[in-house]
Amino acid sequence: MTQAEGDDGLCVAHGKPVRVLSTFDANEVRGMIEQAHEWSKQGLYVVGGLSYEAAPVFDAALPVCMPHNFPLLEFHAFEPNQVSVLGKSQLQQLPSASKFMPWLDQQTAQRYQETYKQVRQAIEAGEFYQINLTTRLKAANPRLDAWAVFQHLYASQSAPQSFFLRGSVFNAISLSPELFFRWDGNELQTAPMKGTRRPVLGGLDVLSDSEKDRAENVMIVDLLRNDMAKVCQPKSVQVRSLFDVMHLPTVDQMTSSISGRTLPGTTLVDLFEALFPCGSVTGAPKSQAMLRIAQWEQAPRKLYCGALGVLSPGGGVQFNVPIRTVIEQADELEYGVGSGITWYSTASDEKKEWWQKTTFLREATCDFQVLETLRLENGKWIHLDDHLERMEGAAKQFSFLFDEQRVRLNLDAVAHKHTHGVFRARCLLDACGDTRIELHELEQDLTPVLLRLANSAMQGKPEFVLHKTTYRPEYEYFQNQANGAFDVLLFNSQGLLTETCRCNVVFKIDGEWLTPQICESAGTYLLPGVLRARLLRENTIRQTTLNVQDLQRAEEVWLINSLRGWVPVAKVVDVHDKVFFSAN
Template identity: 40%
Template sequence: MTHISARIDFSSPQGGATPRLRHAFGTPRAVLVAHELADVRPLLDAVQAAAEKGSWCVGYLRYEAAPAFDAALAVHAPDGPLAWFAVHDDALPWLEDASAATARVQWAETCPRPAFGAAMDQIQRAIADGELYQVNFTAQLEGEWAGKPEEGAAQALFAALQRAQPGGYAAFIDTGDTGDGQLLSVSPELFFDWQDGQILARPMKGTAARGATPEMDAAQAAALRASPKERAENVMIVDLLRNDISRIAEPFSVQVPALFHTEALPTVWQMTSDVRARTRTGTTLADVFAALFPCGSITGAPKVRAMQMIRDLEAGPRGVYCGAIGVVRPGEPGQGIRATFNVPIRTVTVQAGGLRCGIGSGITSGAVPDAEWQEWRNKQQFLARASMPFDLLETLALEDGQLRHAADHLQRLAGAAAHFGIPWDAAAVQHCLNQLAQAHPQGLWRVRLLQGAQGKPRAEAFAMDASPAQVQLQLADRPLMDAHGEFVRFKTTRRAHYDAFTPTGPGVFDTVLYNAEGEITECTRGNVAMQLDGRWVTPPLACGLLPGVGRALALRDGRLTEAVVRLDDLPRVQGWAFVNSLRGWLAAQIV
């Protein structure tokens, strides 16, 4: 048997003090695979029988397994096994990945903006014609390793994905050559948890981007909870799940104890609701899947018509994405089995050297194409974060052994570490800086303070010339499309989006950037100040920019106030300045 292994790191669906389900699995006793629709239900029966005898079964169903339960559910032809489970005699302790391997992946879209807009038009026409209420439209991102992948690159990517999307229902499954290669799922969505005759489903529908400040973040969450469009999107799927679960539920037992709950993920807010019920005596695992699969949150409503439209709009099979990944294990003595499955969103498939990751959203009558496209970009941020290793970065001035504004820089670095889930040791960081300062007691130095994913700080110093009295700035020739992304709001070594605007003209110090809405944001190496109507202003963080230390100091002492400045306002600007903590306040001219 080829090398097969798995790791499961699932949140407790019931919450409270129940620990996470974190286990590793070695070589299985058996592998169960279904290639034909007729084999899917018998495979699930075999999984249940194995778990009833004490085994742990880890595996998945592809989205294309749906017609095994209802021939009316339309899908593309599958390009791999419809269902796959490894049967293990027991579960092993979870071990943190100690490999030094790194993973670098370059991703490309398969659904460009014009094609997305055309699909949106078709969906809106179908909704207007009364054919359906919602369609979950998706597309695959295709990835390739940047250079030859190191041994253990897939495991390293999984670890990076978990750091980028912690919590939830994460699974790493290596099927060897018996299934779909390697599955790296960090899904935040519970499909169902079934134990002791009780079933819980937690559909996730409704999304908002995280805010740039705590106040803006709270406002985003409140707006998501109050949004008629997002609430309608959520309740449509809740109604669908209630109907699906009623097929296996005892009469009058279906309840919705939690509705419109907002969950904070690193890059987005998501809205979830709980649907609970008591299952009828004699219900089997295959019966549960027949009633619920695929989860309505990734189809739309009504499910049959939505899946027909999905097949017409999407270019090929979804695969494990939008199917189900989970574990079936023995329950308490005398209580049968326990089955917990995620909805494999935020899931990467690694096979034959290539990588795939699906992204999608629910389209309703209130959907706006630009907003839905931005939602796709927001959901991709976890992938961008994990696919290219980066360090947190602070740049400080060191003059004659004294670090300028060190406390402000360390506060900002601590905030970035918290955001990215990187360990933070204030004493270790301070010790690192103190050592560097002691080694450079004289002169003017530019200090780069770096902190990697494991939390270990390091610092380096470079000789720095005195700041010029005035600098020249140029205006960008196009908007910065990722102005609201986390690699703008937090300072890191991930700077490709800034490097694309490096000045090209002779003598130009930096480039003034603006966002897709035509609002001035910042420069590539510092913030920008403008004299407008007799006062000095700087763009607010909501425009999409780094909260620079020099900017914060100028706001604190009253030299600057915040104001939105648009491209149309530039003829009225009476003066310019470049601002950061390294160079201070530099008078500037636009060339």
């Protein structure tokens, strides 16, 4: 386990726990919390937490989507001599970001828009005035040790409530900045976090002046004050500070601090009964917000938005709200992200906030952008509408923000500065909808080119083949086989030709112009190129299945894309220089 201790480093427990509590049974949760607290009073360190779906244990009026293969509670107990502080300088060598797979949003762009519309209708109908709507990002397990992954992410964002737990059927990797509650048996402290902004260059603090974020924050402060009053002495609950701003590497967060003195005889179970789950991750009123969350999210949150913490020797406790938290289970990593939505929110701003909260994660693991490669000729973009249509499709696939007008304005600004000459442009769109344009002079060579046949089948993930992005490990692998050739011709596991690393391909066979077709049942995936699409619409070329043997039947072979147009192929050879096609 690990819990951040100021700037001194990480408090780490070594070796196997001396005792473990874990349950999938709601009827056992209360008793296990009591047992865990008793162990800490007896001198043990106890670490662990509760899943969000444990909420009905404390209040049957709080609905959830129950997980099928994830514990509601898990605590591990350690002897004091197993615990030490690990300084930041002692962190081990970190894994390379290339070891990770991309994070993909499990909610489609259409589903998000539909749900957001329902949220607006519910707020207008008076069901609630704030709801914390979330989604899940998932990535394939990189087969790295979970502790190494935690260190890697902690180096990117050493948040004050960071936490790691190697569980029975999961690993919890939490970089949470939010304190749920701290309790020493008398004083109870909470620090709800609500309000997010990307840091502004120059250090200007725009978050603290945001009326929208202040309104969201004070709604949750009021909710937490009421929750605390259930277990605190009359008039002891006080707001210690409002609208403080916590600066993290990739976002600024607004937080407030509340404290109170608990009633005599208050137990840890009582605290969970009054406070769990934290209002900052539900909305207000809590019960109605959670009802809608269960209906609209349609998936369990597990430890995300639950509670993770440490019960120290003597009985003091501290729990975080597990936001910015990765759950590793089986072959998958899962990361929940969301935001508080009010009447004054907008769908695009909330989605942008979601992606901003994942920036540290994506940059530390595997970030990617949607990509379009365009031709700029004498100040005019070639086939611009088609490129933007394809970019929008990719943005929807990956739930990226996309504003066509903004992209056009950026492209127009570049075009106005380059009215003479031919250029190759890379237009990059990130998850938050920001674009960057890279421009290089294009040298056009009409000499027929050499094409090399790949030495093995292409096994790329369909979404990263059908949509153009900067995540291209399979393409880069095959391009390295070029060995002096202009490009590499790819085929799938059934021997069906698809495309090259940079172009679509056209074959003239029996006098007809043919191009490989996209066929999901045959596992034939390729990038639907802009020029390819235009030629198909014009009936200049026809789609069909083509295999490696068809190369020997070809009268002509051409590469096509909107950047270079039609590029003649002189010869196709394999990695051993065996000839499969020759124009001579």
